[in-house]
Amino acid sequence: MQDKNTQSLDRRQLISSLLLGGLYMPMQAYAKTESSSNISSADFKHQNPLLWAVAWSATAAEYGALCYQAFNLATLRVEQALRRNNIGSKPLAVITDVDNTIVHAASYWGYLINNGMDFFDDAAWDRWIPKNLITPVPGAREFLDYCRDNNVEVFYVTNRDQGENTEEYALKQLRYLQLPFADNEHLTVYRNTSNKTPAKKAISESHELILMLGDNLNDYKRDYYVDGIDARYALMERDRYDFGDKFILLPNATDGHWVRAIFGDSEPAPTDSNRAILKAAAARDAWDGR
Numbered sequence: 001m002q003d004k005n006t007q008s009l010d011r012r013q014l015i016s017s018l019l020l021g022g023l024y025m026p027m028q029a030y031a032k033t034e035s036s037s038n039i040s041s042a043d044f045k046h047q048n049p050l051l052w053a054v055a056w057s058a059t060a061a062e063y064g065a066l067c068y069q070a071f072n073l074a075t076l077r078v079e080q081a082l083r084r085n086n087i088g089s090k091p092l093a094v095i096t097d098v099d100n101t102i103v104h105a106a107s108y109w110g111y112l113i114n115n116g117m118d119f120f121d122d123a124a125w126d127r128w129i130p131k132n133l134i135t136p137v138p139g140a141r142e143f144l145d146y147c148r149d150n151n152v153e154v155f156y157v158t159n160r161d162q163g164e165n166t167e168e169y170a171l172k173q174l175r176y177l178q179l180p181f182a183d184n185e186h187l188t189v190y191r192n193t194s195n196k197t198p199a200k201k202a203i204s205e206s207h208e209l210i211l212m213l214g215d216n217l218n219d220y221k222r223d224y225y226v227d228g229i230d231a232r233y234a235l236m237e238r239d240r241y242d243f244g245d246k247f248i249l250l251p252n253a254t255d256g257h258w259v260r261a262i263f264g265d266s267e268p269a270p271t272d273s274n275r276a277i278l279k280a281a282a283a284r285d286a287w288d289g290r
């Protein structure tokens with residue numbers, strides 16, 4: 001007899017394979033998937049699947065507490081590194097992602113909700129970025145200031161593309177939030193890729209890298225840029241002892257490569273086919289009601 005965890009895993013794999021079958025079906029087959037799960041546009045008319053996730057990150061004290069927990073742990077790891085650091089070794093550094101790791105984007109998500117949008121909207125994001133309608137993620141500024149005060153360099157590595165002004169906008173946001181090391185030397189912006197590996201490699205050669213921070217496991221390792229929910233989940237299990245040690249994870253329930261694992265695209269289009277895929281993903285471990 002299988003234990004509960006094994007049963008759960010088998011079921012997850014089974015439902016995932018069904019789901020992946022749906023992901024890669026031709027358009028003709030999508031219609032069948034939708035009708036077989038009784039999904040139509042009308043089903044989505046009065047419900048926005050983003051609501052709970054956005055409400056949680058905009059209001060929940062638990063969201064703030066998770067952020068503080070992450071930065072408290074990050075501070076502890078830096079303290080430990082400072083204690084064991086040998087004189088004459090390379091300077092200490094941390095690498096942090098920007099969006100949803102140190103920059104809180106609540107006003108952007110609120111805009112989507114108010115305008116009836118239920119998927120990430122790239123055009124709205126590009127309009128929002130230069131407006132600096134941002135706040136720091138709870139605990140971020142204190143942690144980054146602690147690094148500065150202890151001669152630990154902070155490197156910001158982000159994946160954004162707002163055209164030729166991308167880097168300028170990103171730098172302005174860091175300065176707007178009065179974060180330390182807000183200069184070109186400490187900011188890397190990848191406009192055409194989400195692969196942050198080259199920056200990590202370069203910084204690791206000149207500095208002793210203490211830890212990395214992000215809201216996306218892909219901020220830690222490119223390994224997580226894989227197709228499929230189960231493949232990504234298995235990588236996370238492989239790295240389980242790194243979290244809170246080498247990599248500090250911030251909560252983000254609205255976007256990231258976990259979305260890509262479901263849709264095959266980090267920014268899926270707001271179509272009923274994609275809403276059906278989202279519903280199937282949410283219900284893949286569903287209780288049958290009995």
Ligand SMILES: [Mg+2]
Pocket residue numbers: 097098099100101214215216
């Ligand atoms: Mg991010």
